[in-house]
Amino acid sequence: MKPPNLFRKSAEKGLVYSLVMIFMMMIGFHVVAANLMSKVFGVTVLRGSIPEVRFMAFVHILFAFLFGWGASDRQRDKKSRIRQGLITSLTAGGIIALFSVLLNYLVEAQIDIRQYLTAFSADSMRYFILNQGQSGIFVLFAIYLFTGLLGTILAIIFQSEKAQTSRQSLKAKIGEAAQTFSDKMPTLVKKHWKYGIYAILVVVLLIMPMRWGSYYNFVASVVGVYVIAGIGLNIMVGLSGQLMLGYAAFFAMGAYSVALLNAPTPHGIMLGFWPSLLVGVVAAMIGAVLLGLPIMRLRGDYLAIVTLGFGEIIRILLKSDLLIDFTGGPRGIHAIQGPTLFGRSFTSDSDYVYLILVFIAISIFIYQRLANSRTGRAWLAIKEDPIAAQATGINLRGYKLLALIIGAAFAGLVGGIAAARNAFTGPNDHSLMVSINVLSLLIVGGMNSIPGIVLGAFALRGLPEILREVETYRQLAFGILLIVMMLVRPKGLWPGSRPVLEKVDEEVVEEISTEIKKPKRKRTHA
Amino acid sequence: MIATKKENFLLKLRGSGTIIRYILGILAGGYLLWRLYRVFIVQSAFGLETWTRLLIAGLVIGSVYALIAIGYTLVYGVLFMINFAHGEVMMLGSFAGFFVLEATRAMEVNGPGGVATSFSNAYPGLAILLAFVAGMSFSALVGFYLEKIAYRPLRKAPRLIPLISAIGASFALQNAALLLFSPQTRTYQNPDILTRGQGWRLMINDSAVILPYTGVFTMVLSIILMVGLILLVKRTRLGKSMRAVAMDKDTAALMGIDVNKTISNTFIISGILAGSAGVMWGLHNGLLHYFVGFLPGIKAFTAAVLGGIGNIPGAMLGGMVLGLLEALGPAALDISFQLKDVIAFVIMIVILIFKPSGLLGEVLSEEKV
Amino acid sequence: MLNVSNLHVHYGAIHALKGVSFNLEEGEIVALIGSNGAGKSTLLKTISGLLEATEGEVSYQDEIISGQPAQDIVSKGVIHIPEGRKIFPKMTVVENLEMGAFLLRDRRLVAERMEAMFERFPVLRDRKKQLGGTLSGGEQQMLTMARGLMTNPKLMLLDEPSMGLAPVLVEKVFDIIEEINEQGTSILLVEQNAQMALSIADRAYVLETGRITLSGDALDLMENPLVIEAYLGG
Amino acid sequence: MPELVIETKGVSKIFGGLTAVNSVDLQIPKGHIYSIIGPNGAGKTTLFNCISGFYTPEHGEILFLGRKIQGSSTDLIAGMGISRTYQNIRLFGNLTAIENILVGQHTKLVTNWLDAIIHTRRYRVENSTSLSEAKDILKFVGLEGLGDYLALNLPYGMQRRLEIGRALANGPTLLLLDEPTAGMNPQETVDMVRLIRKLRDELGISIILIEHDMKLVMDISDHISVLDYGTKIAEGMPKEIQSNDRVIEAYLGPGGAALAAKYQSRKRNNHA
Amino acid sequence: APAAEAPVDEQPVGDGSDDPCAADDFGCAVIQPGQTIKIGMSSPMTGPYADFGIDAQNSGLIAVADAGQVEGFSFELVAEDDEGGAEGGAAVANKLVADQTFVALAGPLFSGATAAAMPIYEAAGIPMMSPSATAGFLTLEGSRVFNRLPFVDPIQAAAAADFMFNNLGVRNIAVLHDGEDYGRGLATSVKDEFEALGGTVSAFEGITPGEADYTPILSTIATQSPEVVYFGGYNQEGAVITNQMKAVGLEDAVFFGCDGTWGADYLAQTGANGEGSIHANTRAPEESDVKAAFDAAYLSAYGVGPVVLSPFSYNSYDAVTILTNAVKSVAFLDADGNLNIPRGALVSEVRGTSGFVGIGSYSCDAIGECNVEGPAFEMIVNGEWVVLD
Ligand SMILES: Nc1ncnc2c1ncn2[C@@H]1O[C@H](COP(=O)(O)OP(=O)(O)OP(=O)(O)O)[C@@H](O)[C@H]1O
Ligand SMILES: Nc1ncnc2c1ncn2[C@@H]1O[C@H](COP(=O)(O)OP(=O)(O)OP(=O)(O)O)[C@@H](O)[C@H]1O
Ligand SMILES: [Mg+2]
Numbered sequence A: 001m002k003p004p005n006l007f008r009k010s011a012e013k014g015l016v017y018s019l020v021m022i023f024m025m026m027i028g029f030h031v032v033a034a035n036l037m038s039k040v041f042g043v044t045v046l047r048g049s050i051p052e053v054r055f056m057a058f059v060h061i062l063f064a065f066l067f068g069w070g071a072s073d074r075q076r077d078k079k080s081r082i083r084q085g086l087i088t089s090l091t092a093g094g095i096i097a098l099f100s101v102l103l104n105y106l107v108e109a110q111i112d113i114r115q116y117l118t119a120f121s122a123d124s125m126r127y128f129i130l131n132q133g134q135s136g137i138f139v140l141f142a143i144y145l146f147t148g149l150l151g152t153i154l155a156i157i158f159q160s161e162k163a164q165t166s167r168q169s170l171k172a173k174i175g176e177a178a179q180t181f182s183d184k185m186p187t188l189v190k191k192h193w194k195y196g197i198y199a200i201l202v203v204v205l206l207i208m209p210m211r212w213g214s215y216y217n218f219v220a221s222v223v224g225v226y227v228i229a230g231i232g233l234n235i236m237v238g239l240s241g242q243l244m245l246g247y248a249a250f251f252a253m254g255a256y257s258v259a260l261l262n263a264p265t266p267h268g269i270m271l272g273f274w275p276s277l278l279v280g281v282v283a284a285m286i287g288a289v290l291l292g293l294p295i296m297r298l299r300g301d302y303l304a305i306v307t308l309g310f311g312e313i314i315r316i317l318l319k320s321d322l323l324i325d326f327t328g329g330p331r332g333i334h335a336i337q338g339p340t341l342f343g344r345s346f347t348s349d350s351d352y353v354y355l356i357l358v359f360i361a362i363s364i365f366i367y368q369r370l371a372n373s374r375t376g377r378a379w380l381a382i383k384e385d386p387i388a389a390q391a392t393g394i395n396l397r398g399y400k401l402l403a404l405i406i407g408a409a410f411a412g413l414v415g416g417i418a419a420a421r422n423a424f425t426g427p428n429d430h431s432l433m434v435s436i437n438v439l440s441l442l443i444v445g446g447m448n449s450i451p452g453i454v455l456g457a458f459a460l461r462g463l464p465e466i467l468r469e470v471e472t473y474r475q476l477a478f479g480i481l482l483i484v485m486m487l488v489r490p491k492g493l494w495p496g497s498r499p500v501l502e503k504v505d506e507e508v509v510e511e512i513s514t515e516i517k518k519p520k521r522k523r524t525h526a
Numbered sequence B: 001m002i003a004t005k006k007e008n009f010l011l012k013l014r015g016s017g018t019i020i021r022y023i024l025g026i027l028a029g030g031y032l033l034w035r036l037y038r039v040f041i042v043q044s045a046f047g048l049e050t051w052t053r054l055l056i057a058g059l060v061i062g063s064v065y066a067l068i069a070i071g072y073t074l075v076y077g078v079l080f081m082i083n084f085a086h087g088e089v090m091m092l093g094s095f096a097g098f099f100v101l102e103a104t105r106a107m108e109v110n111g112p113g114g115v116a117t118s119f120s121n122a123y124p125g126l127a128i129l130l131a132f133v134a135g136m137s138f139s140a141l142v143g144f145y146l147e148k149i150a151y152r153p154l155r156k157a158p159r160l161i162p163l164i165s166a167i168g169a170s171f172a173l174q175n176a177a178l179l180l181f182s183p184q185t186r187t188y189q190n191p192d193i194l195t196r197g198q199g200w201r202l203m204i205n206d207s208a209v210i211l212p213y214t215g216v217f218t219m220v221l222s223i224i225l226m227v228g229l230i231l232l233v234k235r236t237r238l239g240k241s242m243r244a245v246a247m248d249k250d251t252a253a254l255m256g257i258d259v260n261k262t263i264s265n266t267f268i269i270s271g272i273l274a275g276s277a278g279v280m281w282g283l284h285n286g287l288l289h290y291f292v293g294f295l296p297g298i299k300a301f302t303a304a305v306l307g308g309i310g311n312i313p314g315a316m317l318g319g320m321v322l323g324l325l326e327a328l329g330p331a332a333l334d335i336s337f338q339l340k341d342v343i344a345f346v347i348m349i350v351i352l353i354f355k356p357s358g359l360l361g362e363v364l365s366e367e368k369v
Numbered sequence C: 001m002l003n004v005s006n007l008h009v010h011y012g013a014i015h016a017l018k019g020v021s022f023n024l025e026e027g028e029i030v031a032l033i034g035s036n037g038a039g040k041s042t043l044l045k046t047i048s049g050l051l052e053a054t055e056g057e058v059s060y061q062d063e064i065i066s067g068q069p070a071q072d073i074v075s076k077g078v079i080h081i082p083e084g085r086k087i088f089p090k091m092t093v094v095e096n097l098e099m100g101a102f103l104l105r106d107r108r109l110v111a112e113r114m115e116a117m118f119e120r121f122p123v124l125r126d127r128k129k130q131l132g133g134t135l136s137g138g139e140q141q142m143l144t145m146a147r148g149l150m151t152n153p154k155l156m157l158l159d160e161p162s163m164g165l166a167p168v169l170v171e172k173v174f175d176i177i178e179e180i181n182e183q184g185t186s187i188l189l190v191e192q193n194a195q196m197a198l199s200i201a202d203r204a205y206v207l208e209t210g211r212i213t214l215s216g217d218a219l220d221l222m223e224n225p226l227v228i229e230a231y232l233g234g
Numbered sequence D: 001m002p003e004l005v006i007e008t009k010g011v012s013k014i015f016g017g018l019t020a021v022n023s024v025d026l027q028i029p030k031g032h033i034y035s036i037i038g039p040n041g042a043g044k045t046t047l048f049n050c051i052s053g054f055y056t057p058e059h060g061e062i063l064f065l066g067r068k069i070q071g072s073s074t075d076l077i078a079g080m081g082i083s084r085t086y087q088n089i090r091l092f093g094n095l096t097a098i099e100n101i102l103v104g105q106h107t108k109l110v111t112n113w114l115d116a117i118i119h120t121r122r123y124r125v126e127n128s129t130s131l132s133e134a135k136d137i138l139k140f141v142g143l144e145g146l147g148d149y150l151a152l153n154l155p156y157g158m159q160r161r162l163e164i165g166r167a168l169a170n171g172p173t174l175l176l177l178d179e180p181t182a183g184m185n186p187q188e189t190v191d192m193v194r195l196i197r198k199l200r201d202e203l204g205i206s207i208i209l210i211e212h213d214m215k216l217v218m219d220i221s222d223h224i225s226v227l228d229y230g231t232k233i234a235e236g237m238p239k240e241i242q243s244n245d246r247v248i249e250a251y252l253g254p255g256g257a258a259l260a261a262k263y264q265s266r267k268r269n270n271h272a
Numbered sequence E: 001a002p003a004a005e006a007p008v009d010e011q012p013v014g015d016g017s018d019d020p021c022a023a024d025d026f027g028c029a030v031i032q033p034g035q036t037i038k039i040g041m042s043s044p045m046t047g048p049y050a051d052f053g054i055d056a057q058n059s060g061l062i063a064v065a066d067a068g069q070v071e072g073f074s075f076e077l078v079a080e081d082d083e084g085g086a087e088g089g090a091a092v093a094n095k096l097v098a099d100q101t102f103v104a105l106a107g108p109l110f111s112g113a114t115a116a117a118m119p120i121y122e123a124a125g126i127p128m129m130s131p132s133a134t135a136g137f138l139t140l141e142g143s144r145v146f147n148r149l150p151f152v153d154p155i156q157a158a159a160a161a162d163f164m165f166n167n168l169g170v171r172n173i174a175v176l177h178d179g180e181d182y183g184r185g186l187a188t189s190v191k192d193e194f195e196a197l198g199g200t201v202s203a204f205e206g207i208t209p210g211e212a213d214y215t216p217i218l219s220t221i222a223t224q225s226p227e228v229v230y231f232g233g234y235n236q237e238g239a240v241i242t243n244q245m246k247a248v249g250l251e252d253a254v255f256f257g258c259d260g261t262w263g264a265d266y267l268a269q270t271g272a273n274g275e276g277s278i279h280a281n282t283r284a285p286e287e288s289d290v291k292a293a294f295d296a297a298y299l300s301a302y303g304v305g306p307v308v309l310s311p312f313s314y315n316s317y318d319a320v321t322i323l324t325n326a327v328k329s330v331a332f333l334d335a336d337g338n339l340n341i342p343r344g345a346l347v348s349e350v351r352g353t354s355g356f357v358g359i360g361s362y363s364c365d366a367i368g369e370c371n372v373e374g375p376a377f378e379m380i381v382n383g384e385w386v387v388l389d
């Protein structure tokens, strides 16, 4: 509670905040932010042109407000919170003002440093200081100071105990309402509400692909492909604990099997989609055996790097001169024929969405049955403690290999489907980034959890699509979001939980131990 | 009552891993010998001058890989996490060095003899030193804040979590550099005494083999840095505390070790090495853009694992081996250069199959239960 | 010397300590007994700075130490010997002992102390170069004890020092505890072997599900029927 | 001579220069509780590791029901019917208690992944029997009602019991217990003794026990062997061991009550 | 090789029938007042090839600004990131075609994305004009909508081989490529053509793109003493190779690049090492006003000149301009004041481009190849590009 400490911390905060703002300007993001802001106000701006100045002012105000809001610690008393807000806003505003002075100087002296820092065009710099020159700097400083303070004050009011309790009581009321609602529900419905939700979900999934247009269908099928891939990788990583960084290799085996067997070039075999898909799955499984057998002794990160190497080897070979006549080289294979089912060929995008949905359902089915079986538990035991697992009689190599093979089969499957859907596959579709994306979706979503994997696939593949709004900034935003997601939910968006198998009277448990953490209730065992 | 059970056929593959390992090993070894025999005895495709050139290239690449690999190994050794963003740390250091050299190049001074030249040519040593200082300190700074923001809050989380955070950081840093500095490819402006491509000329088989100044500079400097690092880790309390923190953070704290500071220092040191590697790489090859960190990052990570991750001399050896493999492998085995990474990875896999914890990694013999 | 007041500690949703208060005077041996999961180790970890209290304060020599990082507390002479043989598994015995003396910069002193430890635990001398992780359970236990004694602590927090030790060694460990106490080290002792603990301690506290339920003179507690029934196998 | 469950003939295990187990001969009869005691570092755990397949002894033979087992991997040995617990608990922490037991049943079960996917008849049968057996075991080790807790969230004493439960799950012939009561208070120790007896009496399992708690060992054992520096220095009934001078000197010392009295009297003197 | 025989038969636009929209295969795009006419762009704007995409966007924005208005409606460039791959190409295509004010696409830049996206644009009736996708097959499968500006591999390769063999008079060359679609295709054709002329290709090797040190491979090539090192790929690797050739015994060999290596960036990166190297470029009207204006606009808008980020700045500008021109010639106002753009007519209009003169000059043939003239070769002399004949 010593004042110098408070001062330094707040000043540091102000510094960090101002650096965030300055960084935004340095990458030119303030224009995009103002652009988005103008969209909020219903004004559209032509791409590549600069929105009205007032929107930039709004951006400054918004950020200043947020900075002020975050400036103070909840624990402290009002007076020191205000002081914190003041100091933070002062430092942030001061540094931003200083930076603006620099910008103004650059503009007036017509110094062009875009050679080094691309975003520093005169327009963009002037825009940051609200097109006002010198006076704009004072306005800016005032914005940061006063809006910042406002933010602090509002934060104090909003986070006060009174507000807190009123919010809590609101929550309680909602909870009550939900309770009465569920009380009033007939027991039968209550018991099976889960299935009701599933049913609604299924109906929605069945109808939507016909309604929401090709773009969303496309995104949905990409996400769907990643869901299946995620389930497969989860068997390797989430269940059996083998860190795999070369998953794309199995993906490639499926894709190339379908491509080579079912495209006019380079071989023109035209075996048909379904048989070639089967070949793809089998090829991926064989690949897993060949990779798996020799490396079963490796652990953790050694396994990771070997699998990474394996993935790269496959990718490089696919595009190399060595195999070019066989694989089509860097150019890839195009005009891959899609499936026909009951004499009807798959043409529209919704067809593929349905196809993928069917396979997702099958994958989930297989996954669930495996995960809760003797095999699944043996995998988990290996992941937890391989030595103890072996000593309980589990054949380490066999089970690890089995996990690789089954996981690879899933990869081969989706690889083949994706190739047919895109009607194209090439070596760059199977790069390291694909492996990393699948791994990331697993961890972002939550391992060993189907809803987690679905959410993760949305986050990893859907999010970048949504982020198209912020154009070139999307990968930056995506990277930052990835970090933030991990910091906020380190167990994943929807982490898996263990099934409830014993099912005993709650009260007995309470009696035996009140101190132990209870597991989340999940599905019951059949 | 001895149980006999029917198991799935896949689960019966007990022991066959070892057999396959050896079959693979013998095949690989045989192939290698046959290739070497063809290249050196039968065809003798290249003269000594070519081998020398390849060797020089391999050593330079290897020493840069080694420097970056140490960063991976240090961080791994302490936190058991793969700092996926390490390549980007190097890239940013390279940019810092680049800007310093640009500035010194643009600055006009009265050089010796009163002739107006650029600062970087008048005081080349100083200019290079400044570039290194800038590169090292910027990378150190990035490493320090990276740990503080993206990894520290995750210290208690399962190991894969910080890995994903690191992947996010890698994306973010790469794209931040792209947006700040544009995707343009930059060229390092060396002071004239270190002009790229210039070097000592050795005459071998009547042809001039150039021993480039930048290459020698890179090798010498990285050896100095590595020796310094080993001394630092072996001789100082920092090294001790790093080992202790690696094994058990709580117990280390009970010994009076500042765990946070130790980890921060680890990131700072690995940043310094990455930054120096970035500047060296820039001086030697000239090439710089937002993506230059990615490939060396992956390679150095490979090198670190090859040497035995967590082991500093291992990282150096791994880096050198990988560099030499890349340079000499295709020529020695008479395989297309396009497949040099395939060769490197295959040999790495073969090595790991026989030494599952890397070249110098600890041999995990009978584990205490 | 050590004053703990109204300490609350949570592991996520688990409320492990629920308002623990006690004190320890200079030169005392205070025993802390309680069944499994009562929160004894949690209490020691909170005092030594490994865990953060959600409420309450720990003060040591009139200075509030709760909230300070562990390494700062150690440097004040508070040494915590944790339960469960927390040696550094990939360091040799000698290196482990050196780690115990991390805060000592005088090499000669370190060598001296190490010699003294080898005198006390001759087994460790035989195992000098062996990796900590490969020691037997009891040897590891001795090593943690020896490592903690390297710095000559003012206050020692001992968590189940006799666990897994052969009977002869149990005697030895308790002799050592007595000895260092006589040399001026105050001791907070957690033991499952309540009989021994109460025999050696001046005062004792009984901890049950995160609360102190009994306290008093150690010998008096030994006669207490509740203690006899629950902790002395009566 | 009763049927032997384990017979070791001159078993030695050497680490570098150190002979941790030195030519040890043991004959362990079926249905006994057989204790191995000895000073710290005597080689008790190492001997366990040899029997359960973690280590391959350099010399000697280990016979399980007359069959040579040294050199086999741990999973095969587990499959033959030898289960164990560890000195430092090694549960599968992120699995629930009952899942730990189900994993323990591994060698007893036969269904494979294909059965699991198609839910064959034998899978359904096996699944329900194994689950109910697991519940029985939970009850047996006194963890009824805690089956759905993650193992790592259980307190220490319960983890010990769960570990025994896991070891029991595959219906072993022989159970190796390494300091099962370490870190337990006297009350809990009494419970553990009861449990161990029950194992032998109700399930007919042979047990080898390592312990430092002499009261318990003397109480429970049918037969005791004493190791020191890797060699067997004594063996016999509890009574014989208790009075063996060599054992007293090397291992036992004055004993708990006497020790306590020693400190108490010293303390009284100091106060006086 | 694609033949450029049959000229496109002019399809009548608008006149003849009362309602051109009803007559059109794909109907009309109807732009309401206040909306813009969207020209799409599909290129990698993040990841290792971001420089290509960003450069194309930069150039496209200038082209759109230069295009002015049609009947009071302005153009808007919608540049989307396709990451250079098939997945991204298809994503962008799906996203773009969902917007009915989107009428034409300048792109995709890369062949992989193009192959995957083509069917989607085909179905929606969106004319494509790629500034840089060179894979041969793209135009060989009867696409109505796909056109491109770069010369296809076989034409450039034949010209390059001929130039080396006959103009430079060399007989022993080494051919390198970056292992990617474009570079490898080109290099293979050069090898075939040069050997067909009777020359020797003493080395044919792929490199790993994105690396900074190619001395090992250059050292081994040096043992063959080639007179020319031909490289199929992009300027980044090209520049590194040029710089490193000097130190490994290839100092006498000439670096011979392609249109992928041509550009200002190569000059900046190679400096003295680049002197005497030869590259292919579009046969362009020299130093036209259009080019000068574009150069100036680019420099002032982005602080660096064109063809620094990628060699395709000029092509991108021309591609967009061709598309906006075509829109201008088919668009008409309807009774409600909306701008109607008959999509089918636009497709034919773009395919029918002939005698276009922008920064380069282009005429499209029946399959959509718009640059059949073949390249000019330029040599660096004193840091300047000099056209050779
Ligand atoms: N890391 C942890 N996460 C969650 N709960 C924990 C953790 N550590 C301890 N607990 C819980 O806190 C409570 C107190 O544990 P603590 O280890 O302090 O007990 P103890 O008295 O030392 O027991 P023991 O005699 O078994 O060592 C127990 O219920 C335990 O389950
Ligand atoms: N992997 C190993 N490498 C080297 N020495 C070892 C190893 N494992 C055990 N030892 C040594 O072998 C001896 C016997 O160890 P063991 O663990 O069997 O003792 P123990 O009888 O179980 O003792 P405790 O009662 O203390 O657990 C010890 O001195 C130990 O240091
Ligand atoms: Mg405890």
Ligand SMILES: [Mg+2]
Binding pocket: C136, C137, C138, D044, D045, D046, D087
């Ligand atoms: Mg032991």
